[in-house]
Amino acid sequence: MMYLLIYLVIINLVSFITFFVDKRKAVKNKWRIKESSLHLLSFAGGVYGSIAAMLFFRHKNKKLKFCVITVLALILHLVIGLRIIMYLFR
Numbered sequence: 001m002m003y004l005l006i007y008l009v010i011i012n013l014v015s016f017i018t019f020f021v022d023k024r025k026a027v028k029n030k031w032r033i034k035e036s037s038l039h040l041l042s043f044a045g046g047v048y049g050s051i052a053a054m055l056f057f058r059h060k061n062k063k064l065k066f067c068v069i070t071v072l073a074l075i076l077h078l079v080i081g082l083r084i085i086m087y088l089f090r
Contacts, residue, residue: 008045015046019053019060026059035066042073 018041022033038060042050050070053059060066 011041011044011046012049012052015041015049016053019050020057023053023057023059035060038066039069039073042070043076045077047073047077 015038018033018038022038025032038050047070051074054061054067054070
């Protein structure tokens, strides 16, 4: 269980930093990080870092499709988390 928590902390930090880098590249009109890569980080467990970065940096929050996919990743992770909690407390 400890390894899972360490993984989640790291993947969320990576997601947050990746959004920051993409935002900096957007401001400077440089080559950007693919949206699919940002989504992959969210679905891999970094959804909380993604949402925090979207709010903190105001990045990708006006793209409806991007927001919807991020919310779907959040719902997926909440369901998985609840299932794990239910399994552990049986």
